Amino acid sequence: MARYILSQKCVFRFIQGYNSSQRFTQNHVCAFTNDSIPHVIHDRQNQRFTVACDSEDKSVLKYTSRGDGQVELISTEVPESHRGKGVAAHLAKAALDFVIEEDLKARISCWYIRKYVDENPHLGYQAYIKD
Template identity: 35%
Template sequence: MEHEVKHDQDDLRFYMEIGDEEAELTYSYTDENAMDFDHTFVPESARGQGIAHKLVRCGLDFARENDCKAIASCPAVEAFVKRHPEYNDIMLWP
């Protein structure tokens, strides 16, 4: 089952509709022109299918395309970046 990632720039989130539920990656902007990815949620029924991975990749790709740095406040985003060092160039680490 293939789900499309959507970006709601007004609500500051990337999300996917999964049946009558939603998976999401939320973020905020900092004063340093960075996107702070702060929360990832995947419904229990859809876990283990790579959905969080897809959301995080879309969020980080959006940050890169828009010349933003990224902050991994969410543990899922931090774990993703540690497994995908190609995103280290846009990360702001504490």
């Protein structure tokens, strides 16, 4: 299970079984400050991760569980008013951390999640991706 420690400029990710922490700056995580990091909610029943952007809009990452130890990460949707602020990165990170914590394999149908994995090899998600 991963746990996170926030400092002023960095997020540290500690993963069970690793000898050291992974450190990445806010630029690798998102454009949010520590005070405004969005709260990602995992709705297992509806197979999605959400972030409330404001009173009406939500950002959503949808997935399907295949039942054979695999999930398919289908799509990421962020309201236009919140694009470019790192919300999709938080959703992708939460979904990929879920894959790791549950020891699953992920198929990626969403272009954004594929881009996130490819641009962040230091986070170790590649080992959990099934092409």
